[in-house]
Amino acid sequence: AISVPVSVGLNYTRTYTLNVTVFKTDINSRTEALSRLAAIPIVCASINWFVQHLRKTVFFWERRTVEDRFHQVQNTLNDWWDWKSVGLMTMASLFLIRNAFCHVLEEHVAQQVYFCFTGGMVLLAVYGYFMLLDKIDENVQNMIMDQEIINQSRCVQKMQDIVTKNTRTHKKDRDIVYSFAHTHTVPAKVLHYIWSIYYLVGKILGAMIVMAYFAQIDADTINRFVLGSLLLSGAASGGFMLELGPSTISLLRMSLYKPFYVGDLVTLNHNGAIGMTNALVGFVENITMMYVVIRNFEMKQVWVSHKAFNELIIQNWTRRPTKTVLLNIGISTRSPLKKVQRLQEFGKNWIKGSPDIQQDNYQKCHITSTSNGYNIEIIFFPMVGVSHRQIRQKFLIAFMEAAQRLNVPFVPLQIMQNFCEDVDPAGVEAMSEATAVAKDVELDDLMPDPKDMLERGKE
Incomplete structure (x- = not known):
């Protein structure tokens, strides 16, 4: 607002004094x-x-829904004008206006105009660059806030409390040395520590480029400086020079996709x-x-580098x-x-009649082999919130009672032994009598009562 009018006034004064032409x-x-100038529109x-095309086709931007194809949408200003393209259009307009002035003005005036317009373009580009850095920083801050809100949920706090109890010795000096002070670290906060380095360096580089231009340092020097900075940042992010690069990418993936929380x-x-063979199983401690620090079932700390997660498959047991x-x-x-068939049918009917078992999920109660006797394999899923220990115990008690009656x-x-004895005529007759009796054994009272439901929400 001040520099451009002053520069124009000085050039006009010089032109008037020397009585030379401007155009x-x-x-x-x-x-x-x-x-x-005619090419600007x-x-x-x-x-x-182009910006509107990107907005409607790129997956992370606006896209037309299926309903938009079948419904007439009223045209508005946003249908043909996109405010996100203002910066690019301003840069292109300044570039064309600068070239127009350089063609129509005399050399002594054109140099000043070129310097002023290029300076404005540099300021505009650095301003957009700073806005991009601020937007990335805002997104990282939002990820931190989202994960801290998740940490306040009761289910996550329950697992984190378990890790806290398992990793403490209740000896103050030992806990300070060998335990983490907190068990609620979020990946986005750790990512922000690394990002803050890039954020600060990026802001400093942008300011240095502006100062270098207005100090009239050679343009080739500035270009080499910018190119070297980009190459250095790319090498660091890719991990070619610094180990920090793979860690940044891994932390970004954890922050975006959240494969686990501390305590899982x-x-x-x-x-x-x-x-469990050739696998690491444990609680995420920090x-x-x-x-990433894992506390395994031997209570040892296992430190897994972020780079290793590129090749590891993560199974999260907590999220079942x-x-x-x-x-x-x-x-x-x-x-x-x-009798065996009657017992198998009882188990199957018990599972189907229990209100504490998911009836629309997979169920199984069948004889699967006879290698060590009749093997009955039983599979079912408790209702959400029902303790699998309690429902398993409830089923086993009823199943054992039915087997006792039969x-x-x-x-x-797991014992390789033949449980069959030598067959004699008396045994065959006894087995025949037992088969006849099996039909008369009453088992209906052992079926689950629909009103006798286990308590939900406790493990």
Whole structure:
């Protein structure tokens, strides 16, 4: 508001004093200048169309919904004008106006105009660059706020309290040395520590570029400085020079996708297998700038680098909506087949009749093998909030009572032994009589009562 009028006034005074012309008189120069001014509307329209096209096609920006294709949408100002393109259109307009002035003005005036317009373009570009840095910083701050709100939920606090209790020795000196002060660290806050370095350096570099231009340092020097800064930042972010790069990318992924929180019970391995072999299983104790700390079931701290998460598969046990009940029960082959079948049907009907079991989920109660007697495999899922221990105990008590009434003996599954004795005629007759009796055994009173439901929400 001050520099440009003062510069124009000084140049006008010099021109008036020296009695020289300001504008070129040849027709070619004026034609070149007017051609560039005439190109401003079409250039701005092209930029506006391109920004609108990106807005409707890029996945993270606005996109048309399915309903928009079948409903007539009233045209508004936003349908043909996008305010997000103002900065780019201003830069393009300044560039064309600068070129127009350089063609139509005399050399001694054109140099001053070129310097002023280029200075304005540099200020505008740095301002947009600072806005981009501020927007990224705002997004990181929002991620921190979101994760801290999640940390205040009761389910997450419950797991974090478990980690706090498991990692404390109640000896003040030892806990200060070997334990973390807090067990509610969020990845976005750790990411912000690293991002603040880039944020500060980026602001300083932008200010230095502006000062370098107005100090009239050679443009090639400024370009090399900017290119070197970009290469250094890219190398650091990619991890070619600093180990901080992979950690930044890993922390960004954790902040965006939230595969686990501090306190969650996780399994880390390379193949996604459920077993404990060649896997790390434990509670997430803390997240640092370079490592994720896991407290395994041997109460050891295991430090896993962020770089290692590029090759690890994460299984989060804490996020199961309910825990599967899986039972394998062995029955002696001396038991009559009708009794075994009656017991299997009882278990199946008990599962279907229980109000504490998900009836629309997978269920199984079948004889699956006869290697060590009859093996009955039982699978079901408790209702959300029902303790899998309580419902498993409730089922086993009813199942054992039914087996006792049917006089069906259980056998261990892991012992390689033939439980069949030598067959004699008396045994065959006894088995036939037991088969007939199996139909008369009353088991209806062992079925679950729909009104006798387990308490929800406790484990």
